[in-house]
Amino acid sequence: MWAAYAAAHPEAVADPEHTVEHFGDHEALADELLDLVLSGRKRATAELVAEFAARGDRMPRIGSHWIACDGRGAPRIVIRSTELRLSDFPGVDAAFAADEAEDDGSLEAWREGHRRYWQRTCAARGAEWRESDEIVLERFLVVWPPEHADRRA
Template sequence: MISVPEKYQGLRSFAFGDGPKLADELLDLVIRGLKTATCSTDDEPNISAPGEQWIVLDGRGEPRCAIETIELTYRRFPEVDAAFAYDEGEGDRSLDYWRQAHRTYFGRQGKFREDMMLMCERFRLVEVFARAEPS
């Protein structure tokens, strides 16, 4: 069981990706400091704002860490640059890898379009939650 510090209780929460395996993989990149950005379609219900903190869940729905949004921009798919792709922290961190992975990801959701608008968010890791000690 993961213990969520009191100061984070009541924050909105989410898991990265579209399934337990991807949620765990992306969470691991966040905790290791490799993933400091993410993107979603502009029709997502969970719109963030700079300064907002979130609880990130693992693939089992357990709270694992808190992040804070530091930047939010809107860009069309082809406008995403190499620096943003690198900050997403996935694969070899290249723009080519990012484009292929996100075509696949948004394609699975039936949302991919070459000119799609994306909400591009940069964030910082605030705290990794400790496992609660058994009583």
């Protein structure tokens, strides 16, 4: 998938580094969130800074790419980061929650769902989640394959 994208858009891959990952922390959630992206509704995601560090992953950069896989690890799309900012939990706004498009897209649903998610993922690595933890808020475009790519990609 990466080779096909790079061949079609060599100007977009000046930095050939990219990550391969999936949304969420289990197969069903990965598929659910990927479906939201494929439908065109979801164009943002949020991850704790501490989670990147715990996995040994580089922090995303504007213009960086990642291959999003389904819950079984099959690559489905290439995503390009277009906006990044750091925040804490109270600093997330309704516009970001709507762009993340989970549940009903409201800030209240975003807070409820992410509170549960980060409590679960932090506990799984032996940590305790706090609302003051730094969060990477990332907006993105789908850039490959062409049938899923955003028009402005």
